[in-house]
Amino acid sequence: MLKVEAIDAAYGRVQVLRGLSITARAGEILCLLGRNGAGKTTLLKAIMGLVPVTGGGITLDGTEITALPAHRIPRLGIGYIPQGRRLFGELTVAENIEIGLMAGRQDRETRARVLALFPRLGERLGQRADTLSGGEQQMLATARALCLGPKLLLLDEPTEGLQPSMIALIREVVREMRARGVAVVLVEQRVDAVLEVADRVVFIENGRTALDTAPEELRTNPALLHRHVGV
Amino acid sequence: MTQRILALHLGLIGLLFVLQFVLPPYHHDNIARIMVMAAYAMGYNLMFGYTGLLSLGHAMFFAAGMYGMGLSMQHAGFAAEAALAVGITAGFGLALGVGLLALRTTGVAFMIVTLMFAQALFLAILYFGPFTRGDEGFVIPLSARIFAGLRLSDPTIRYFAALALFALVLLAMLWLIRHPVGRVLIAIRENEERTRMLGYDTWRHKLFAVTASGTISGTAGAVYGLLFGYVGASFAEVPYSIFPLLWVLLGGAGTLVGPFIGTLFMFYLIDLASGVTDAYMLVVGVALLLLTLFAPRGIMGMLRERWLPWLP
Numbered sequence: 001m002l003k004v005e006a007i008d009a010a011y012g013r014v015q016v017l018r019g020l021s022i023t024a025r026a027g028e029i030l031c032l033l034g035r036n037g038a039g040k041t042t043l044l045k046a047i048m049g050l051v052p053v054t055g056g057g058i059t060l061d062g063t064e065i066t067a068l069p070a071h072r073i074p075r076l077g078i079g080y081i082p083q084g085r086r087l088f089g090e091l092t093v094a095e096n097i098e099i100g101l102m103a104g105r106q107d108r109e110t111r112a113r114v115l116a117l118f119p120r121l122g123e124r125l126g127q128r129a130d131t132l133s134g135g136e137q138q139m140l141a142t143a144r145a146l147c148l149g150p151k152l153l154l155l156d157e158p159t160e161g162l163q164p165s166m167i168a169l170i171r172e173v174v175r176e177m178r179a180r181g182v183a184v185v186l187v188e189q190r191v192d193a194v195l196e197v198a199d200r201v202v203f204i205e206n207g208r209t210a211l212d213t214a215p216e217e218l219r220t221n222p223a224l225l226h227r228h229v230g231v
Numbered sequence: 232m233t234q235r236i237l238a239l240h241l242g243l244i245g246l247l248f249v250l251q252f253v254l255p256p257y258h259h260d261n262i263a264r265i266m267v268m269a270a271y272a273m274g275y276n277l278m279f280g281y282t283g284l285l286s287l288g289h290a291m292f293f294a295a296g297m298y299g300m301g302l303s304m305q306h307a308g309f310a311a312e313a314a315l316a317v318g319i320t321a322g323f324g325l326a327l328g329v330g331l332l333a334l335r336t337t338g339v340a341f342m343i344v345t346l347m348f349a350q351a352l353f354l355a356i357l358y359f360g361p362f363t364r365g366d367e368g369f370v371i372p373l374s375a376r377i378f379a380g381l382r383l384s385d386p387t388i389r390y391f392a393a394l395a396l397f398a399l400v401l402l403a404m405l406w407l408i409r410h411p412v413g414r415v416l417i418a419i420r421e422n423e424e425r426t427r428m429l430g431y432d433t434w435r436h437k438l439f440a441v442t443a444s445g446t447i448s449g450t451a452g453a454v455y456g457l458l459f460g461y462v463g464a465s466f467a468e469v470p471y472s473i474f475p476l477l478w479v480l481l482g483g484a485g486t487l488v489g490p491f492i493g494t495l496f497m498f499y500l501i502d503l504a505s506g507v508t509d510a511y512m513l514v515v516g517v518a519l520l521l522l523t524l525f526a527p528r529g530i531m532g533m534l535r536e537r538w539l540p541w542l543p
Contacts (some may be wrong), residue, residue: 048428074430082428087419090485091414099418102411103429126542148429 001026002047002152007066007089009039009046009200009207014149016042019056024152024183029174031194031215032187033229034204041083043204047185048080049073057070060152074103079150081141083157083189089130094120096129096140100147112145117173135166135171142173152183171197191218191225203228236543240405243400243488256483261502265494266397267455268478272490273400274447275475279406282440283420287342287472288349289448291329294467296449298324298363299358300364304375306362308489311378311413315453322449323442325352334434346472353467375461389458396454400447401447404487407443409543420485448475448504449455472526481522483529492530511514 002024009017016039024030045051047058049070058066060076074080088096093201098157101111115122118139124132138158145153146161155174159167174197177184188194194201195215210228218224246267251259271293278284299321303309309317333344356363376383383389396539407413419425419433427433456462465471474497475490500518504511524531535542 050424050428053505069432071427071430071432072426080428082425086422088425090421091417095414098411099414099426100429102414103431144429182410 001061002097002185003010003059004043004047005047005056005058007043007058009042009051010135011042011206012053016207017046017053020204021056021206022202022211022212024185026151026183027178027181028199029178029184030135030196031201032185032204033189033191033194033200033201033226034210035229038204039207040204041156043080044080044187044206045183045184047073047154048078053174059110074148074150074174074191077149078154079148079152080154080155081083081145083160084224085146087129087137087140090128092126092128093140094125096144096211097121097125100144103149104148106147106149109146110179114146117146118143118169126174138162138170142170146173146177150182152185153177154185157189158186159188159190167173167193182204191229195219236405236541240487241310241391241399243256243509244394245400247394247397251387256386259386259390261498263386263393263458264455264499265491266475267451267458268498269491269494270396270400271451272475272482272494273404273487274451274480275442276287276479276484276490277407277416277447278440278444279476279488280479280486281413281420282416282422282437283474284437284440285342285344286441287329287469287476288329288345288347289444289475290467290469290471291345291352291453292322292326292347292445292448293471294451294464295445296357296452296453296460297452297456297466299449300453301369301371301456302363305369309381311376311457312458315378315457318453318456319446319450320329322452323446324451326442326445327438329445330343330438334437334441342414345522346469347410349469349472351406353464354368356467358388358465362517363464366464367454368461368465368537371456373460376457376524378457383458384460400451401491402417402488405543408487412439417485421460460487477519481529481531482520483494483533483535486529486531486535489531496530 004020004022006019006021007017008019020043021073034040038125042051046053049068053066057064064074065076097111099169121139123144132140158170174184197219198215200216201213201218202209250262272458278286296318300318301315303317329348333341335377336344339383349370357365359360373384401429413437415426417432419436423433478493478497479490481496483489500515501511527538531542
């Protein structure tokens with residue numbers, strides 16, 4: 001599915017990713033863990049073409065996407081939910097979803113499927129997105145990304161600042177995506193959340209892959225967590 | 232499309248239609264002028280209010296339409312119909328060219344580039360004075376202002392023609408912003424990067440917005456010249472780039488009826504204030520300041536925010 005091989009990326013002169021490699025497989029939840037500034041968000045942005053990759057390469061199902069214009073990458077089936085949700089605040093819930101559907105050339109069936117995952121959005125279709133609660137905004141950001149019908153979903157701290165019931169819902173949706181064969185790359189700060197949903201965990205340190213392991217390994221060996229993220 | 236949105240816009244067109252029968256000649260002429268200028272402002276609103284692209288040089292499109300129409304009549308002897316087509320094409324061509332170049336920039340740089348292009352056109356009009364009649368401009372003779380057999384100098388015909396342009400642009404804009412492309416333009420205004428991340432080519436959409444906006448503005452310029460019989464360099468100057476920005480801000484950026492309300496408000500504010508004092512711009516300035524303080528989203532924007540959330 002997704003193969004990131006030894007990529008370098010920088011913001012101007014500040015090198016952030018240094019030969020970083022990961023792979024994400026269909027029907028798998030890959031969690032990225034690391035301290036602040038380790039390069040997790042930059043990695044997702046590099047995959048989406050938002051940060052120029054200066055070395056290495058990224059392929060999706062064997063197709064090289066490293067040099068593609070940013071707007072062509074989602075069309076290959078990559079849904080990206082950035083930190084902070086980034087909704088179209090002045091548009092209604094229905095219009096936000098519509099824009100996702102149009103982008104992914106998806107039909108009404110997809111809309112119904114997505115709304116079934118988030119029934120609360122169905123009750124607020126005519127409401128402006130910037131008047132939703134934080135949890136509802138996260139639901140909408142997730143719903144809009146799912147409207148693309150992605151085969152790879154990139155989520156950047158989707159549970160940040162949410163109440164427990166919303167966190168549980170988002171986790172449920174992530175599992176549902178896995179069950180449908182979608183590859184999920186999840187950036188998370190909360191170790192408990194990672195241990196609960198991840199199939200594989202990659203630690204990122206100073207822009208490099210420090211460890212690629214299974215969550216069971218972390219449960220049995222908490223020293224790893226302490227060494228890599230300080231908990 | 233919801234019934235009430237359609238009813239509001241058709242109602243406005245109907246009201247303007249009926250007004251001509253009750254207005255005294257002075258206001259009759261004013262409203263005709265305002266409708267043409269409101270069409271110009273709606274063109275501006277497509278780019279600024281809906282797409283979030285702030286241009287400081289929109290007068291170039293208005294003037295391109297006006298001069299395209301006027302010069303083709305003056306020098307090539309075109310009839311009004313053909314001259315109007317030349318004016319619209321000039322607005323379209325210039326907007327496409329400017330869009331292709333200016334959209335390589337963003338933000339403040341985009342504003343400066345559009346301002347520079349507009350100044351270049353203004354100076355070109357002066358430089359080629361023997362051809363354009365420089366800052367004096369020229370008058371379109373009454374005999375040439377006949378469109379499909381109708382005398383455009385006749386106040387009633389003129390009012391109808393202005394109303395036809397206004398209605399056409401208003402309904403086209405209503406259709407466009409409810410069309411998927413219009414939704415994407417609003418999404419770009421709200422968050423361009425996010426829109427790109429959904430797979431939209433935002434550059435192409437912005438080019439469409441600039442081109443459509445410039446074409447509407449050029450059409451308004453061509454129609455203005457035909458209806459009021461004068462083509463002049465003053466329409467290419469900086470104030471005519473700032474006016475649509477003020478009209479749109481006053482009426483409500485990103486609202487369909489806002490540009491008309493803003494144009495109407497500003498026109499009559501200047502008209503009334505200049506009848507009271509020579510320092511009328513001071514009165515206008517204070518009024519603008521108050522409106523900015525108490526209704527920062529403009530008149531229609533405030534109405535939409537407080538009472539009419541369904542307003543497009």
